[in-house]
Amino acid sequence: MTEPFPREGLPLNEARRKILERIAPITATIELPLAACFARVSAQGVHAAEALPGFAASIMDGYAIGDPSPPVIGTTWKLVGRSAPGAPYGQQLIPAEAVRILTGAPLPAGAQRVLPQELVQCSPDGINLELVAEASQSQWIRAADGDVAAGELLVAAGVRLGVAHLALLASAGIAELTVRAKPQLGLLVSGDELVALGEDRWPGAIWESNSTLLTALLERLGYGVAISQVVPDHPDALRTALLDLAASCDLVVSTGGVSAGDSDWIRPLLSELGEVAFWKLFLKPGRPFAFGTLSAANKLVPFFGLPGNPVAAAVTALQLLWPALQQLEGSDVQLLPRLQVRLAHQLRRNAGRPELARAKLEFDSEGNLWALVEGSQASSRISSLVGADLLLEIPAELADIPSGSKLWAQLLRLPIF
Ligand SMILES: Nc1nc2c(c(=O)[nH]1)N[C@H]1C(S)=C(S)[C@@H](COP(=O)(O)OP(=O)(O)OC[C@H]3O[C@@H](n4cnc5c(N)ncnc54)[C@H](O)[C@@H]3O)O[C@H]1N2
């Protein structure tokens, strides 16, 4: 049989481009309490209705005075009141008067500056105040729009909301937000050899771990698995499961049964139930990967056939499924940041396919970045993912790579704020 796909498979970047070309964002939105919006994508731009903090405020604990320029040591004022956060001093401040003021409290009308309390001395009766140390030029005042101007864009449409976005919106009094609906992902796990956790295995069987791996990985990325099914390598059972998942989900992901063996039904079924856009990646791990569309219940649903080998499933999910989920959810696609590192030791491997090797990252005292590839890189060996900091990009043609070689690597880190 002649294959309609390049024998060596598609390079990763080309595969990602082909996938993203075919993914249209889902349009559904949902209104949620702000605290439930973490890692969601804003459906619309949000502007500040008013300036923040909205009033001139002291940024130090001290005393508000009406002097336009820094007073000289020995100047005195009469203490006439107090301004605390949420409890402003209600009168107009006149020259030679001072008001006790706390950090964040509104500046009284007529006040021009704050003297930090470290610079002044109060008389024992608490009536008078004297400057005892040199005052700086700083007024120690935050302007009414010092944090946010009225009408300022707080969050644009299509932004993935992190910790700082949520805090900024909360500071502007936003209680609820319209966000994009999360894509509903249907997961099909296939394999006659798979045993559920908690059950005994028979000779040759293995405990099913890819659903645990993929569910945790997707949750880490801000997504999840809406429905999953574990199905034996039988075409009728697989066909029914694919159609069920496609009917009720926005995308379908399978793992296993996608290479070229006689119980690998995923690709022929994809071609029967929809269209295979491409099959096979020019990548280790992850060669037998299929992408296409399933046609079910009058809609076309993107389909990702991930390999069964756990590391290959994880790597292809990160490289190809994650960008697709971001695009489906209506945000810009963020990939892992790339940086240049030096190999900390010699590395020998079989040339032929570009590889994403799992590596630890080390820094030396000069700030150089070193990559350590530890243990077998077999795509069945889940331990190679444990504690990995990097996916080291090894070009196809390299076999004997000397210690100190410069290579690109993808950093396995997500932003904090
Ligand atoms: N003649 C060829 N054989 C293979 C090729 C090829 O190009 N030509 N590619 C190899 C590569 S590379 C990979 S990767 C594997 C992937 O094959 P499949 O995607 O069809 O996966 P399976 O054969 O179903 O399983 C592979 C391996 O992974 C284990 N597995 C499967 N599902 C799970 C699960 N849910 N939890 C844990 N482990 C799972 C399975 O038992 C196998 O050991 O194909 C090569 N062969």
Ligand code: MOO
């Ligand atoms: O694509 Mo496979 O993961 O190289 O063994």
